[in-house]
Amino acid sequence: MINVSGLTKRYGERTAVDNLTFDVADGRVTGFVGPNGAGKSTTMRMMVGLTRPDAGEVRYDGVRYSDLQHPARLVGAVLDARCMHPGRTARNHLRAMAAMSGIPVGRVEQVLAEVGLESAVDQRAGGFSLGMRQRLALAGALLGDPQVLLLDEPSNGLDPDGIRWLRNHLSAFAERGGTVFVSSHLIGELSLFADDLVVVGAGKLLAAETVQAITTRQAVTVVAETPQPADLVRLLDAQCFTVQATGDRLVIRGTTKAAVSQLAFENGIRLVELSESAQSLEDSLLDMTSASAEFTSA
């Protein structure tokens, strides 16, 4: 179990991470979601002691990262896939990492095979594609056979096959009891395999819940088409529903298809079309974070 408590980081006047508190449960994949500049990477760097928090702390089963006896055997982290010397081969990159943590060198070949880089062991990292670098970085995180994986945008640069492989790998890791904390701005991708979500915006915690809880709370939109739109709008307004009318077509929020159907039937309003659509998880999360997005497109 990872406990993040009151984590705060300021850069001058700007508060990058603002009193962030959440837990990451064992045996589950927890997605860490937020727009660019939300403080995801800063939070993850603080979780492994690379960035000094101004306040708060992170504990792994009650122990601070800097106090862990074998950090690499508990936590495997990929915070930047570019973190490798371009002149060093994949094998030597991992050998140096393994030596630093006192991990047997035989493990290097195992993890390289695990991430599908057996054919590139003696290639220099400078010639690697971003996807290959992601795989090598993940191999580094897996070296110590850790119980926790912290991954910052691990699917960047991976091809669709690589993304599927990563998704399956992380799910299997969690199913075996491991803890996965993975950040991504690809919410749709994350929703396919995350069990829980921690949502941040402008450094603040916006939500920390199961994917299921967010899904069941998703807003439902009802679309109705009627030759008597003015009458139906009047009735819906009286019920305090949000209605957007375009000609004969009404988009209604805050109610259900059954309720609209009942209302129309009781008041003798003819309906030509009635349909209901649930908001996607991606839309829900974008709604949640839109107010805090630092960079938005026009």
Place this chain on the structure above:
Amino acid sequence: MTTTNPTMTTTNPSIAIPIINPAVPRATGNHSALRTRSDDMRAVPAALRSEWIKLASLRANKAILVLTPLVGALISWALASSATDKKLTASELFIFPLPLVAMLATATGILMFTSEAQHGTLAAALTARPTRWMIVTAKAAMATMVGLVLGATAMAAGFGGALLGGVDVGDESAIASRAAWALLYIALGAMIGLGVGMIARHSAGAISGLLMWAFVIESLFAPALPDGVVHFLPFSAGYRLLDAGPNFKAPVTIAHELARPEYALIFGGYALVSLAIGTLLLYRRDTN
């Protein structure tokens, strides 16, 4: 999952139950045990091994190792074959290439840290070993070793180059002492490089700054300074660890020279202070 953020409080007790497939158990062992001081001491050899792999696995370092004896042999040979003063001997000339080799060692010391900082592998090292002093100890030991190896190969090649240039072997009794002081000079130079690299964290900036200081500021402006100040300039002090008899002139003339151990203390002081500042900054700065 439980959050205690004042803006939202969500509790879902179902999340706290881990989903574990008993058929494929995770690695066992108490990996969240607390680190002790003796754990740190036991981990130092591992950090040294890691630093050695990093050092030995880069072509640039291998190139420096090949280049150093070539430079040493070439300089000594050129000086010996062009010397009009035939009093020069191989036992003096073998240390003549060392000021240049000291710069190579210093640059290697710089790169030992800056290349890691720039390529992000420092983050991986600090994630594996959050104890900063251990990383510094391992790097300082490796920088010392680099200095000793570069110094020894340059001197051996310099000696051979001087003989090939046609000078006599000369007084062999002083060779061991000269070589020992020279090795100290090169090793301290590599450590100063490491310290400067830790402070600057940028390869080009640190190397150009150091070369600018050594060759421009100290060489051009030091002659205008009084002896009392020149004694304390780092490379002027370091240079005076080299002892090649009366034919060997330091670039800056000093009326009242200090004893060689005093210059060693001054040069060593710069190495120590730069490493101490670098270590302090490593503790205080965020690592990218």
